[in-house]
Amino acid sequence: MHNKNLLFLAASVAMLLFGIACVAIGTINEYLTSSFSVDKIFIGILASVFAAGALLGSVSFGPVADRFGYKIIMIVSLLFLFTAFEVIGRTDQLIVIQAMIFLLGLGGGIINGATSALVADLFTEKKGAYLSFLGVFWGIGALSLPLVTSVLLKNDMSYSSILSVIGLMAIVPLTLFLILKCPEPKNSGGIPYKKYLQMLKNPTILLIGFFLFFQSGFETLTTTWTPRYFLEVYSVNTQNALISLTVMSISLTVSRLLLGIALKTIVAYKVLLTGLLITFSGLLMMKFGTSYSIGMVGIAMLGFGAAAAFPVMLGYVGTMFPDISGAAFSLVLVMALTGNMLLNALGGIVFETYKVASFSLYMMAIILIMLILLYFIILKLKQQNILKN
Structure with missing residues (x-):
């Protein structure tokens, strides 16, 4: 019998490391520039390399986890992160740094999907609540790295x-996964091609995938373009514009913490619907607000409202496909990452053509599409008796 609480702890620490990995390139930007004299193009290439690794990790983890179980894939992915952080801080070769950034993305993509699938399998009731708690640890990792790095650098x-210490943190969840008993592989007898085909033909999971397609794009668009929006629309300085990212990150993390409690008692899709309406209201404030402080309230509402999408939808996916949950999570996460890339590319064209002031309208359009998709997802889930209310 596996220990749910200790496995959840191991998954949470691993997710915290993924949060750190996601902001690592931005945080060590100055280190790379000063130590290797790299330009912005090289930093951009690193971001693309990380994204490619994360995409490959998201594609591959599901079938592997279903076939061989969570233990081996979590151990390997944590070793990837450990190796990447340790080597980046010690090498003087740019090609090695690129390889390690890819490894960081690969390990992070596996961890993001595998921990979510594991938690969904561990907690058969109220999956969304526990997935929301898991997301809190991602937020803690992403928020803490820039702050802690700044403090440590000031202390010489x-x-x-710093990178070496981060790498050593991977030993904690690595040790836990080595000694703990994980759920048994679901398809140890072979690859269930028939089940995979049925999953791909299921319109509900495709609707959920498209919902997360827009959600993922929305989240990255917000973190990428919000500072520029505040600079141009509210005419503030760079430091005040960057505060918007901190405000959104904090509101997102706090919201996920509260969601972990709310989703245990409130119907999940109603929480998600409320979140989308809060997000839309925040965009209205950013569009029509005339002051910096009103804009900050708006961006806080964006973070607070956006928190429910992934925990709720991944909870539904885990319920729909318990026998191949890993592969099902892989499918929707790959669709989400695809939306991330395509909507950001489209956003760049829109903002270049119509200026960054069009950001709020572009994001409102995304939310409206998500509301329409949510309506059809709810109908499908009720038809399958997954939703009772």
Whole structure:
């Protein structure tokens, strides 16, 4: 019998490391620039390399986890993160750094999907609540790295030492996964091609995938373009514009913490619907607000409202496909990452053509599409008796 609480702890620490990995390139930007004299193009290439690794990790983890179980894939992915952080801080070769950034993305993509699938399998009731708690740890990791790095640098700790310490953190969940008993593989007898085909033909999971397609794009568009929006629309300085990211990250993390409680008692899709309406209201404030403070309230509402989408939808996916949950999570997460890339590319064209002031209208259009998709998802889930209310 596996220990649910200790496995959840191991998954949470692993997710915290994924949060750190997601902001690592931005955080060590100065280190790379000063130590290797790289330009912005190289930093952009690193971001693309990380995204490619994360995409490959998202594609591959599901079938592997279903076939061989969670233990081996979590151990391997944590070793990837450990190796990447340790080597980046010690190497003087740019090609090695690129390889390690890819490894960081690969390990992170596996961890993001595998921990979510594991938690959905561990907690058969109220999956959304526990997935929301899991998401809190991602937020803690993403929020803490820039702050902790800044403090440690002021105390004369080098980037190399900081990266080494982060790598050593992987030993904690790695040890837990080594000694703990994980759920048994679901398809140890072979690859269930027939079930995979049925999943791909299921309109509900495709609707959920498209919902997360827009949600993922929305989240990255917000973190990418919000500072520029505040600079141009509210005419504030760079430091005040960057505060918007911190405000959104904090509101997102706090919201996920509260969701973990709310989703245990409130119907999940109603929480998600409320969140989308809060997000839309925040965009209205950003569009028609005339002051910096009103804009900040708006961006806080964006973070607060956006928190429910992934936990709720992944909870439904886990319920629909318990026998191949890993592969099902892989499918919708790949669709989400695809939306991330395509909507950001389209956003760049829109904002270049119509200026960044069009950001709020572009994002409102995305939310309206998500509301329409949510309506059809709810209908399908009720038809399948997954939703009772």
